Amino acid sequence: MLLDPGTDLVTLLRAVVDIESVSGNEKRLADLVEEVLRTQPHLEVARDGDCVVARTRLGRAQRVLIAGHLDTVPVAGNLPSTVEETPEGIVIHGRGTVDMKGGVAVALKLACELDRPRFDITWVFYDHEEVDASLNGLGRLAGNRPDLLEGDFAVLMEPTGARVEGGCQGTIRIRITAEGRAAHSARAWMGDNAIHGLADVLARLAAHEPKRIEVDGLEYREGLNAVRIGGGVAGNIIPPRRGWRSTTGSRPTKASTRPWGIWRRSSTGTRSR
Numbered sequence: 001m002l003l004d005p006g007t008d009l010v011t012l013l014r015a016v017v018d019i020e021s022v023s024g025n026e027k028r029l030a031d032l033v034e035e036v037l038r039t040q041p042h043l044e045v046a047r048d049g050d051c052v053v054a055r056t057r058l059g060r061a062q063r064v065l066i067a068g069h070l071d072t073v074p075v076a077g078n079l080p081s082t083v084e085e086t087p088e089g090i091v092i093h094g095r096g097t098v099d100m101k102g103g104v105a106v107a108l109k110l111a112c113e114l115d116r117p118r119f120d121i122t123w124v125f126y127d128h129e130e131v132d133a134s135l136n137g138l139g140r141l142a143g144n145r146p147d148l149l150e151g152d153f154a155v156l157m158e159p160t161g162a163r164v165e166g167g168c169q170g171t172i173r174i175r176i177t178a179e180g181r182a183a184h185s186a187r188a189w190m191g192d193n194a195i196h197g198l199a200d201v202l203a204r205l206a207a208h209e210p211k212r213i214e215v216d217g218l219e220y221r222e223g224l225n226a227v228r229i230g231g232g233v234a235g236n237i238i239p240p241r242r243g244w245r246s247t248t249g250s251r252p253t254k255a256s257t258r259p260w261g262i263w264r265r266s267s268t269g270t271r272s273r
């Protein structure tokens with residue numbers, strides 16, 4: 001078996017990392033994860049596309065979901081994995097070692113070893129996390145088999161340095177386009193500079209202080225960020241258009257209108273559209 005859950009965690013992680021699984025190419029890794037899970041008599045295994053779900057059925061009062069994505073962003077000359085011995089311990093390098101094959105390896109090993117957990121556990125290994133949300137395997141699974149995602153608490157094994165972070169209940173993405181008027185830069189007074197038109201938006205964004213919200217002792221940080229910007233035509237032209245995008249994370253206990261509220265407060269009075 002290529003993935004041996006009985007081996008040590010470093011060896012298992014390297015085996016998971018060395019199976020390239022850039023988004024859209026998760027099948028081989030999903031097949032191998034499924035093969036391992038199906039050898040475990042205490043787990044009931046289901047598959048949806050390249051999403052593999054394994055559940056204990058012990059009749060416990062509560063169920064915990066533990067999920068992680070199998071895919072990675074594109075490889076950048078960082079496979080196969082390498083190991084470095086450092087004074088702090090062993091460091092493994094390679095695409096996906098942290099996000100999130102570290103979590104996948106831990107989950108896979110625990111799924112096999114925890115045959116009598118205190119809570120029933122649903123282990124979810126899913127595809128297409130690093131790409132457009134419409135392709136996300138977890139979203140597809142929620143549509144095809146919502147019963148497989150039933151539970152009382154969920155943990156996503158994203159890398160947080162082994163700390164528990166409160167999850168976000170929603171994000172909103174906003175695209176802003178500032179309209180100006182083109183002119184030759186030698187006669188700038190004849191134009192209207194669209195890039196300058198976004199200065200106030202960016203200043204407000206930089207000045208925004210995200211809230212920290214505590215939910216049941218867990219601190220959650222909101223965020224409001226410019227994530228892309230573009231514009232301009234040539235070195236001698238006053239730019240007539242400039243685009244700008246932001247993302248806003250909502251707090252975990254509030255309704256989905258929360259991002260709009262943050263956005264309105266930050267953007268009130270700006271002259272850009």
Ligand SMILES: [Zn+2]
Binds near residue numbers: 069159
């Ligand atoms: Zn991730």
